[in-house]
Amino acid sequence: xxxxxxxxxxxxxxxxxxxxxxxxxxxxxxxxxxxxxxxxxxxxxxxxxxxxxxxxxxxxxxxxxxxxxxxxxxxxxxxxxxxxxxxxxxxxxxxxxxxxxxxxxxxxxxxxxxxxxxxxxxxxxxxxxxxxxxxxxxxxxxxxxxxxxxxxxxxxxxxxxxxxxxxxxxxxxxxxxxxxxxxxxxxxxxxxxxxxxxxxxxxxxxxxxxxxxxxxxxxxxxxxxxxxxxxxxxxxxxxxxxxxxxxxxxxxxxxxxxxxxxxxxxxxxxxxxxxxxxxxxxxxxxxxxxxxxxxx
Amino acid sequence: xxxxxxxxxxxxxxxxxxxxxxxxxxxxxxxxxxxxxxxxxxxxxxxxxxxxxxxxxxxxxxxxxxxxxxxxxxxxxxxxxxx
Numbered sequence: 001x002x003x004x005x006x007x008x009x010x011x012x013x014x015x016x017x018x019x020x021x022x023x024x025x026x027x028x029x030x031x032x033x034x035x036x037x038x039x040x041x042x043x044x045x046x047x048x049x050x051x052x053x054x055x056x057x058x059x060x061x062x063x064x065x066x067x068x069x070x071x072x073x074x075x076x077x078x079x080x081x082x083x084x085x086x087x088x089x090x091x092x093x094x095x096x097x098x099x100x101x102x103x104x105x106x107x108x109x110x111x112x113x114x115x116x117x118x119x120x121x122x123x124x125x126x127x128x129x130x131x132x133x134x135x136x137x138x139x140x141x142x143x144x145x146x147x148x149x150x151x152x153x154x155x156x157x158x159x160x161x162x163x164x165x166x167x168x169x170x171x172x173x174x175x176x177x178x179x180x181x182x183x184x185x186x187x188x189x190x191x192x193x194x195x196x197x198x199x200x201x202x203x204x205x206x207x208x209x210x211x212x213x214x215x216x217x218x219x220x221x222x223x224x225x226x227x228x229x230x231x232x233x234x235x236x237x238x239x240x241x242x243x244x245x246x247x248x249x250x251x252x253x254x255x256x257x258x259x260x261x262x263x264x265x266x267x268x269x270x271x272x273x274x275x276x277x278x279x280x281x282x283x284x285x286x287x288x289x290x291x292x293x294x295x296x
Numbered sequence: 297x298x299x300x301x302x303x304x305x306x307x308x309x310x311x312x313x314x315x316x317x318x319x320x321x322x323x324x325x326x327x328x329x330x331x332x333x334x335x336x337x338x339x340x341x342x343x344x345x346x347x348x349x350x351x352x353x354x355x356x357x358x359x360x361x362x363x364x365x366x367x368x369x370x371x372x373x374x375x376x377x378x379x
Contacts, residue, residue: 115346200346208353287358292365
């Protein structure tokens with residue numbers, strides 16, 4: 001009962017970090033107890049394991065092929081039942097899609113019907129997806145980020161050695177081509193991001209290209225260069241501000257639409273596009289850098 | 297256009313069948329990336345350029361990078377074996 005005096009937040013932080021001590025002696029005893037050693041002879045275990053493996057290996061190909069064939073049959077039957085592509089009498093050509101195509105520009109301010117649909121008609125969908133990406137990168141950071149508690153000398157040594165190898169033997173093809181390509185990729189990403197209302201593209205694709213460009217930049221100029229540019233606090237700020245800007249703008253959009261207030265839509269679509277793009281780019285870059293080095 | 301479409305569709309099926317049959321993990325990933333490229337071209341033929349851009353960026357770029365990083369971490373790439 002040593003942590004009775006601590007505040008709830010502190011105990012929660014300890015629980016998240018995984019170094020909390022058990023509250024009651026029973027749990028502590030179970031945690032400390034060693035696993036019971038089996039007394040059966042080694043051969044018995046090996047024989048049983050071999051039989052199990054044999055049974056599994058005999059059954060596995062049969063079950064796998066059966067499942068595959070069933071899935072392929074279902075998919076082929078479904079494809080055969082789909083009406084031919086682009087016919088006027090298809091069930092998808094109903095009043096919903098006609099409404100979208102006719103009124104997207106005046107209702108959402110986007111010339112590109114796909115962007116209008118994704119970002120405003122189905123904005124809650126996209127908001128949920130952005131939240132999923134945000135939570136995914138947050139959990140990856142929680143699991144993979146290196147700090148004092150989960151890094152030993154061996155890992156540090158290995159990372160230092162890898163960095164030294166990288167410095168002494170640079171991959172010239174990758175480095176030169178990445179230096180050549182990354183500005184154009186970043187420029188194209190901004191074009192796709194901001195031009196999403198009028199041409200194909202928009203938040204998701206632009207953000208994905210932006211994230212890819214950041215990864216290429218990091219490969220070209222070294223990770224330290226990019227982490228000096230995009231520090232941890234800036235990264236977190238961009239990520240959180242992107243999600244909040246989206247929620248706020250979409251809230252204004254819904255509020256104005258429900259109460260019949262006319263607002264300027266053009267800038268709203270641009271803001272939503274930019275917010276989604278930043279969240280997606282941060283997610284992709286965060287995944288890369290967490291998997292690669294364990295820190296930003 | 298139909299000829300090109302048919303060629304791409306056949307390539308798609310070949311890539312999909314070849315990906316799990318490859319012996320080396322690196323070859324599997326590359327065949328999978330080829331699948332994504334063919335799919336991106338097919339999306340643009342089917343008049344959905346938005347989807348084509350996203351497929352090209354995510355399917356070939358991002359997932360490729362993540363796959364290669366994983367292969368590097370599990371030392372399945374040549375020259376990254378840790379003694």
